[in-house]
Amino acid sequence: MARQMVKSATPSPAERAERFSRKRTTMLWLEVALFGLWQTVFLVARWTSPHGPRAGVTTDVLLWMTWVVVLLLLIGTGGGTLMSREVRRLVNDEVSTANRHEGQRWGFWAAMLVAIAVYLISIVQPAILTYAIHAVVSFGIGAALIRYAWLERRADRAA
Amino acid sequence: MPGWNGAPIVPPERRLGNRLREARAAAGLTQAQLADLAGVSRKTINTVENRVFIPSTLLALRLARALGAAVETLFFLEG
Numbered sequence: 104m105a106r107q108m109v110k111s112a113t114p115s116p117a118e119r120a121e122r123f124s125r126k127r128t129t130m131l132w133l134e135v136a137l138f139g140l141w142q143t144v145f146l147v148a149r150w151t152s153p154h155g156p157r158a159g160v161t162t163d164v165l166l167w168m169t170w171v172v173v174l175l176l177l178i179g180t181g182g183g184t185l186m187s188r189e190v191r192r193l194v195n196d197e198v199s200t201a202n203r204h205e206g207q208r209w210g211f212w213a214a215m216l217v218a219i220a221v222y223l224i225s226i227v228q229p230a231i232l233t234y235a236i237h238a239v240v241s242f243g244i245g246a247a248l249i250r251y252a253w254l255e256r257r258a259d260r261a262a
Numbered sequence: 263m264p265g266w267n268g269a270p271i272v273p274p275e276r277r278l279g280n281r282l283r284e285a286r287a288a289a290g291l292t293q294a295q296l297a298d299l300a301g302v303s304r305k306t307i308n309t310v311e312n313r314v315f316i317p318s319t320l321l322a323l324r325l326a327r328a329l330g331a332a333v334e335t336l337f338f339l340e341g
Contacts, residue, residue, distance in 0.1 A: 117294065120303055193303045198315050258309050 119186070120193035127182055127194070128259050131252035134174065138248065141167070142241050149234075164233075171240055178206060178247050202254035210247025217242040279340040283311045285329050299328035 114122070145163060176182075181195040181203050195203075221235045286296050286307075293307045300307070301324065309315035310325070317325065317337075326333040 117298060117303065121305070124303065124305060192301075196302045196306050197318060197321050198303070198306045198309050201315065258305050258314060 116187065116189040117193060120190045123183060123186065123190065123194050124199065124255070125259055128252060128255040131177075131248060131255060134177070135245070135248050135252055138170070138174065138241075138245060141170070142245070167237070171244060174244050174248065178203065178210065178244065178251065198258050199255065202258065203251055205254055206247040206249075206251030209250035210243045213246030214239050214243030277340040278313075278316050278337055280310065280313070280337050282307070282325065282329075282336055285331055285336055286311075289329055291329075296325070296328060300324045 145167065148163075181199055183191045183194045186194065218235075218239045221230060221238055224230060225235070286293070289296075291299070293304045293311075297304045297307045300321075302321065306315070306317075306321070307325075310317050310321075322333050322337050326336050329336065
């Protein structure tokens, strides 16, 4: 009897998928805000540094790279890798996958546009390579995240 | 192809209409039950019903099978 009660209290894969999906949407918006804030602080700190903009691997660069890899995994897979296969399949079903792909499309175009802008700017003012790459990657990921989060929120609201 | 807000930009005569909500109600199923039968999330059922999302052929066929209906009775071209 007690065993049955425990079993019935356990959420089904569909319920777990729905909860995870909503949490993921919140997390996506949080990532957008934190990533944007980080970029602003990073760039302002670098450009206002008394030493001027500089290249080189520092702690903040390593942190940024780690964060970028995590976000790329999220944009690339949709997350839920620690969940069961059934829950993961429901979490990343057709709607969410389409939303993620649309986010990737936005990310690609944002990265291309920033790359072109950086290229044009570098003609009149030589750019530091690491900054150029940083800008292309950050804008690409930022655009992908915003679009993915926006579409997921819209789908969650409809449900 | 979706527009800036994700809504598909297609002329009216090429929009995909559906009677999923009516068919589901006629079958006496909730969105969650239909989602279980079709092997998708409830979010997918709702976004299709509300025409926020245009399903693939595969998903349309799965929904039709879950409801025991022909796919062309569930989905149709508008206009």
